[in-house]
Amino acid sequence: MIQLAPSEQREGMLALLDDTTRREVTALLAYAEDDAGGLMNTRFARVRSDMTVDEAIRYLRRQISEQLELIYYAYVLDRDQVLLGVVSFRELLGAPGTKQLRELMHTDVVKAADDMDQEALSRLFAESDLIALPIVDAAGRMKGIVTVDDIVDVVQEEATEDIQKIGAVEALDAPYMQTAFFDLFKKRAGWLTVLFVGETFTVVAMGRFEDEIQRAAILSVFVPLIISSGGNSGSQASTLIVRAIGIGELRLRDWWRVFxxxxxxxxxxxxxxxxxxxxxxxxxxxxxxEGDTDHAVLVGATVGFSLLGVVLWGTLAGSMLPFLLKRFRLDPATASAPLVATLVDVTGLLLYFTLALALLSGTLL
Amino acid sequence: MIQLAPSEQREGMLALLDDTTRREVTALLAYAEDDAGGLMNTRFARVRSDMTVDEAIRYLRRQISEQLELIYYAYVLDRDQVLLGVVSFRELLGAPGTKQLRELMHTDVVKAADDMDQEALSRLFAESDLIALPIVDAAGRMKGIVTVDDIVDVVQEEATEDIQKIGAVEALDAPYMQTAFFDLFKKRAGWLTVLFVGETFTVVAMGRFEDEIQRAAILSVFVPLIISSGGNSGSQASTLIVRAIGIGELRLRDWWRVFxxxxxxxxxxxxxxxxxxxxxxxxxxxxxxEGDTDHAVLVGATVGFSLLGVVLWGTLAGSMLPFLLKRFRLDPATASAPLVATLVDVTGLLLYFTLALALLSGTLL
Structure with missing residues (x-):
């Protein structure tokens, strides 16, 4: 909460806390909100490797009653707070009381750096199936733990942001109903305006063929069918690929196979x-x-081949744009369904009318 | 894994397990895969309310070494396995050794029914901030626990399914690259075909105005701009509302405020x-x-008012369709961006040409 508050109010809020908590909170404020360091809890169970199981349990029972909030794993640290190993509470309680922790502990600890971003952290949780992960600094000193229940919120929020971007809305900072009308307007109007400007190129594209349309108005009748089919196939491809990249199923180097x-x-x-x-x-x-039956097969061929071309182009554009954005370190989710549709519309029109000129010159045109 | 296997292979797989595990797995197979019962683990820590803290710790230490896999909370059950209360391991370890569990335990236990679906379960986890939830049957007997790490996967999977539906793809059962080509084709071709058939009504709609287009081809030039603007605003509205409903921010009764x-x-x-x-x-x-400058203001007014109408209609259709689907117990995420766009295209065309007839009769038309 203090992290979200304006900096001039932080002092006052910190003054309300007791000494121990204030020291902890001040240390955590050094981290960005969406880093592992910003999510972590510093009240974790610390033990030494030369303790016996019975000693460790007695020690932890005393620590817990005083200050520990969370306890699933006990972390074995050396004098410099460097993380040596981990013992789960299950193992600690199930082991013979006289055994030393150094014999019991796992030294191949799954851990996260304090500057790891929360998306990478949620993937690490998914891969490791652990309830809590220790967070260490660059020198290997343990700074805190992040528990999986905080990650559920992170995963939920990130999916929501991805969905909003796929729908061509800037990610909202609050739930729909709590977002002020004007904020919501800005987050929607921005992309709508960009897409509108993009779509004005369809006016240019169709304007080039105004004479042909005047001669054969039937051609214009199929325009919405053709461009929307390209847009729909592009939406499918881009949402599939954006999500697969988002959850780490696809990486940049996979673009060739996807292509x-x-x-x-x-x-x-x-x-x-x-x-x-x-x-x-x-x-x-x-x-x-009336009338058009003579040319029906030719018009049909024009429409059919245009659909083939525009769907192929929509599918390729929709699947490759997220990779292209990622290549330039932009968010792949920016390749929203409407953005892909807009890209495909202009090229789809050019393809359709070019094909029409080629196939129908001398007959309808 | 056994749950996903075809039923004729289950017997053979069950025969590979030891007796205790087989009994557990057979009991779990009675539940649907996406119910709370299907996610739960039956190896939880059971204690009685007349045990002292020291007795409970000794008892759990013996149980753990034998069979318990997970332990964050100890559940206090009566002789009929009815759940009376819960003690966290933190509390158990921090309490005086001679205290009875009945004095220590919380009796206002957050619990879930074994037939609760996993979406509701993930919301319960989000609200309660617990690491594990006890699962009880209709008679209040405790059947197992579900831990939050299983819920991370559920939340992730559900968001992925929502995203795929928003992109008008049937939800995939496996990651993109592991989905067979023909399965992927079927899941995309189905919706594309439905949308294509929907879009053929644009051919009918534009066909009705073929004569007007023949007289004023300039009119057709703005068609892609107008229908895509309706589709884009509809995509924004539907993705925002689908997600807000999906994560429980909006309920059916909120439709009026959203409207x-x-x-x-x-x-x-x-x-x-x-x-x-x-x-x-x-x-x-x-x-x-050349030529059109005389009518530019009239054409501009036609385009402008059509855009106003089509964006308003797209926004309303996109935001209300998810509620309508939910009202009829269908998945709101079926209101995909392309489906909303298709709905808006046909009505957008009718609006545009009707306005054109009204504003341009006697001049351009």
Whole structure:
């Protein structure tokens, strides 16, 4: 709480604490809120390696009643507070009372640096299946523990931020209903404006083909179908890849394997939608029910091949953009579904009208 | 693992276990994988209320060395295994050795029913800040414990499923790279096909205005800009609301407050984009640089008001659809960004051309 308060109020808040707690809190304030150091608790169970099990239990029972808050593992430290090993409470209580801790302790301790960011920390928890992780500084001195219940909140918050970014909203700092109207407006209007400016290029793209549309208005009728299919396939690809990168399933070096996979997937999905589009045009009479039947197959082919191309392009753009963002150390989740859709819209229009000119020149055009 | 195996292989797998473990596993198999019962561990620390602290510690030390895997709290049960209270290990170790557990234990135990689903369970963990929760049956008999480290995985998995649904992909059962190509194809092609069929209504909608487009091709040039703005604002609204419902920030009864909030938000965002659209049409010469300037203000007004309407409608549809789905006991996350965009596209087109007819009849049309 003190971490979130403006710095001029911190002094006053610290003065309200007792001496021991104030020393602890002041030490923790040195860490960033989203570092391992900022999440940790300094009241952990410390023991020495030359203690026997019975001595350690007696010692911990005394410590607990005084100040320890959390106790799942007892950490074996040397005189300089360097972490030597760890004994779980289960092991301590289950071992013969006269055994020395140095014989009982595990020396291959899973630990985290105090400047590790919380995403990496949550992955370490997921891999290690531990209830608490010791936090050490660069010299190997133990500074505190982070417990898994704090990580649940971190995982939840990070997923929420990812979801909001995928929906093209800047991450909110508070729950939806607690976010002030104007803050929420700013966080939505920013991306909407960027996307709007991006979409104005569709006006330029379509404007180039205004004469063709004047000659064959039927062409414009399929524009929403084609660009939205590209956008939808791009949304699918980008959300899958953004999440897989976010939880560490995919790393930057995997981009090549993903590229080939999504190339095939784009061909398969594009082939499916292209075929559906072709059949839709050829077998469903146009709404005014006249005239166009001669050209139906040609228009159908134009629509079908455009769908194949635009879905393939959407799938590739959606899957590669998150990698590209990560390569330049930006957040892959910025590759929101709407951003990918906007990218695909302009190129989809150019593809469609170029194909139309190639296939329909001399007939409809 | 046995839970995931096909039932005909279960017998063989169970035969590999020792007697005690087999009894435990068989009992757990009665629960669904995603219920509290399916997540729980039956090896918890049981004590009686008439034990003293010293007796309980001696008893637990013997139990631990034999079979207990996890120990953070000791649960006080009566002869019928009904849960009476709980003592944390910290309290047990810190208390005077002669004190009876009935004086030490907390009787207001936070517990979960064995058929509680895992989403509700993860919320209970978040609210209670406990490391482990006792699981009881309908008669109050304690069946096991669920520890918070299992919940981290649950929270992570559920967020991933939500994200995949928001991207209009059916939830994957395995990581992206471990999902077979054809499974991935099916999970993407299903929704893409549904959305494609939905989008074919844009062909019908635009087909109705083919004559108007023939007369004023300039009208069709703004179609992608208008429908994508509706889709983008809908994506923002639906992802915000889907996530807020998913983590329990919003409940069904909140729909009315959200409705008014998003109505205002839709007007604000729509006003912004509408104004930008109006200025874009009036002050940016059309690509062919001739002719349209007389009608620029009228076309600008048509585009501007259409943007206002479509963004307002997208925002309302995106925010209300998740509530509607929840009302009918469907998953709110089904209100994916592409689904909302598809819904908005058809109505957006009708709105735009209807406005165009009203404002431009006698001039351009």
């Amino acid at each position: 080939w996979r999504e190339l095939l997937m784009g061909c398969a999905l594009g082939g499916l939608l292209g075929l559906m589009g072709l059949l839709r045009v050829v077998y469903w009479p146009s709404s005014d029910g | 008014w909030r998003e109505l205002l938000m839709g007007c604000a965002l729509g006003g912004l984009l509408g104004l930008m659209g109006l200025l874009r049409v009036v002050y940016w010469p059309s690509s062919d640089g």
